[in-house]
Amino acid sequence: MGAQSARPRPGRGLSLREKDARFAWLLVAPSLLVLLGVTLQPILSTLYLSLFDVSSGMGGVRTFLGLGNYLEIVQDPVFWPTVGRTFYFTLVSVALELALGLAVAQLIHSRPFGWQFLRASLIIPWAFPTIVNGSMWRWIYSADFGALNGLLAGLGLIEHYVAWLVKPFTAMNLVILADLWHVMPFVALILQAALAALPAELDEAAEMDGANAWQRFFYIRLPLLRPAILVVLIVRTVEAFRVFDLVYILTGGGPAFGTVTISYLTYLETFSYGKLGMGAALSFLISLFTLLMAFLYIKFLYRPLEVEQ
Numbered sequence: 001m002g003a004q005s006a007r008p009r010p011g012r013g014l015s016l017r018e019k020d021a022r023f024a025w026l027l028v029a030p031s032l033l034v035l036l037g038v039t040l041q042p043i044l045s046t047l048y049l050s051l052f053d054v055s056s057g058m059g060g061v062r063t064f065l066g067l068g069n070y071l072e073i074v075q076d077p078v079f080w081p082t083v084g085r086t087f088y089f090t091l092v093s094v095a096l097e098l099a100l101g102l103a104v105a106q107l108i109h110s111r112p113f114g115w116q117f118l119r120a121s122l123i124i125p126w127a128f129p130t131i132v133n134g135s136m137w138r139w140i141y142s143a144d145f146g147a148l149n150g151l152l153a154g155l156g157l158i159e160h161y162v163a164w165l166v167k168p169f170t171a172m173n174l175v176i177l178a179d180l181w182h183v184m185p186f187v188a189l190i191l192q193a194a195l196a197a198l199p200a201e202l203d204e205a206a207e208m209d210g211a212n213a214w215q216r217f218f219y220i221r222l223p224l225l226r227p228a229i230l231v232v233l234i235v236r237t238v239e240a241f242r243v244f245d246l247v248y249i250l251t252g253g254g255p256a257f258g259t260v261t262i263s264y265l266t267y268l269e270t271f272s273y274g275k276l277g278m279g280a281a282l283s284f285l286i287s288l289f290t291l292l293m294a295f296l297y298i299k300f301l302y303r304p305l306e307v308e309q
Contacts, residue, residue, distance in 0.1 A: 050284050089179075128182060134248070167258075182246075183239075226301060248264065
């Protein structure tokens with residue numbers, strides 16, 4: 001009996017951190033299994049479909065091509081300019097949203113007069129459905145009765161109404177502006193919540209040591225905001241890289257394919273041209289691109305918290 005009672009029980013000898021990690025995995029395991037089933041099955045189905053030449057319609061014939069769809073995609077002269085436009089949209093929109101969102105979050109955190117109204121009003125643009133947002137900005141950019149032309153004409157900056165969406169580069173940047181107005185409040189709210197959770201003692205100690213406002217922001221607050229910034233970057237990069245509905249409503253991919261993104265090209269190949277296998281290959285490439293960008297963000301920005309044992 002004494003030998004049996006002295007036998008170590010399973011789990012004994014583990015540190016408190018290891019026990020917490022085991023318990024955390026136990027709690028999230030059911031959700032992870034459901035999440036993997038919901039996400040992994042469509043990805044594998046898309047990969048399988050991308051290996052075939054599939055015609056649209058109920059009686060579509062499947063012809064095995066292997067990597068034929070992928071080879072056709074990379075050789076297509078339309079594909080690489082589309083990837084370039086998609087990366088341009090993603091980088092510019094996410095960078096502007098992060099910079100302006102951080103500035104607005106810092107402004108709210110400093111609590112000027114009316115800061116509560118400013119924080120509450122941020123929900124309004126973010127709450128707009130993307131379809132409504134695209135339709136609204138299409139009317140603003142209208143060459144005949146648009147509010148943008150009316151404002152600039154009223155200020156004397158233009159003499160005649162301008163067709164803003166007829167030049168590809170201008171149209172792409174105006175799509176970015178519409179996306180910025182819609183999504184920047186989300187970024188600002190996330191970062192403002194993270195700023196509010198920072199310990200005020202660090203800021204006060206730095207101020208007593210003679211650090212000015214810029215130094216306190218760049219050397220204290222910004223490093224502590226790294227986890228929140230990482231979340232914002234991953235979420236917004238994935239969403240921006242897959243942008244479709246805003247382009248569909250605002251420009252329809254025009255002018256001259258100047259605002260076609262990779263998601264919009266996938267839509268065209270699948271539903272307009274009836275190339276289901278090609279569309280599946282493009283969808284799988286989108287998944288690979290987004291996973292790669294998320295991995296790079298985590299690789300260069302994620303820093304685990306150091307906990308004293």
